[in-house]
Amino acid sequence: MTAKILDGTVLAQKLRADFKTRAEALAARGTRPGLAVILVGEDHASQVYVRNKVNACAEAGFHSEKISYPPDVEPAVVLKKIAELNADSRIHGILVQLPLPKHFDSDAVLKAISPEKDVDGFHAENFGALMQGNPRFIPCTPYGVMKFFADAGIDLKGKEAVVIGRSNIVGKPMAMLLMQAGATITVCHSQTRDLLFHTRRADILVAALGRAQFVTAEMVKPGAVVIDVGINRLPNGKLCGDVDFAAVSQVASAITPVPGGVGPMTITMLLANTLEAAEREAL
Numbered sequence: 001m002t003a004k005i006l007d008g009t010v011l012a013q014k015l016r017a018d019f020k021t022r023a024e025a026l027a028a029r030g031t032r033p034g035l036a037v038i039l040v041g042e043d044h045a046s047q048v049y050v051r052n053k054v055n056a057c058a059e060a061g062f063h064s065e066k067i068s069y070p071p072d073v074e075p076a077v078v079l080k081k082i083a084e085l086n087a088d089s090r091i092h093g094i095l096v097q098l099p100l101p102k103h104f105d106s107d108a109v110l111k112a113i114s115p116e117k118d119v120d121g122f123h124a125e126n127f128g129a130l131m132q133g134n135p136r137f138i139p140c141t142p143y144g145v146m147k148f149f150a151d152a153g154i155d156l157k158g159k160e161a162v163v164i165g166r167s168n169i170v171g172k173p174m175a176m177l178l179m180q181a182g183a184t185i186t187v188c189h190s191q192t193r194d195l196l197f198h199t200r201r202a203d204i205l206v207a208a209l210g211r212a213q214f215v216t217a218e219m220v221k222p223g224a225v226v227i228d229v230g231i232n233r234l235p236n237g238k239l240c241g242d243v244d245f246a247a248v249s250q251v252a253s254a255i256t257p258v259p260g261g262v263g264p265m266t267i268t269m270l271l272a273n274t275l276e277a278a279e280r281e282a283l
């Protein structure tokens, strides 16, 4: 079998065209969707992601602001900026790029963002609401993954879904969304005893553990849908996912590539959340 490629760049373009129309309609009524992105430090990958986010905003007709700080900035300075952005009527979404330097208490920073502007969905209040099945903002990466299923007509009801990775930003919310869509979920992680037993039963396999080409063909049930959330840089400078794409695409029925899969959809759903925040405010 050769898997159908779930193309994140194509799906992102489709969705973003709709966002642009909605942003223009909103702007005509006096509200232009606005996103503020806070970046602390000089990590190269983070700079690339933040630039991509700001560019995506411009293309969709959103207002955006990038606020950069040196790696040794006092947390109080960042918290003061967040308070200003919370009160700024031009800003509907605030994102603090993670990870933060070690001298930061990340939970305290995420809690400082107004829940109404928390377009990442990482604030405890929003995360709790998602767990209760009543989300205000769905975290961008798992939200983007759910769009792949919807777009490809993949029904999740009764399916065995296995998520590898239990992070707060991907694994945990991903599992919850899959469960709420009717799948039976299993979450695997570094302490899982027999990973192969679990992954080989998966109709839907989501890899979000952060190890290059970790998921091999023998781990995948023939015909499974494989979603690759990983972004790893190989020693040769090339980007690759958590899945051995060449081998697994011979076994799976559908698969997301890296690059061009989940990454562009993450940015797209950040736009979606910012637009939804602006639309709510303009009601």
Ligand SMILES: Nc1nc(=O)c2c([nH]1)NC[C@@H]1CN(c3ccc(C(=O)N[C@@H](CCC(=O)O)C(=O)O)cc3)C=[N+]21
Residues within 6 Å of the ligand: 048, 049, 052, 095, 096, 097, 098, 099, 120, 140, 141, 231, 239, 258, 259, 260, 261, 262, 263, 264, 266, 267
């Ligand atoms: N508060 C917060 N929210 C985030 O959403 C967040 C974050 N912090 N910290 C870092 C991760 C990572 N992330 C990516 C987004 C897009 C691509 C993306 O567009 N990737 C391209 C390739 C880009 C490249 O060439 O490096 C692709 O997969 O095709 C990747 C990674 C968002 N994150």
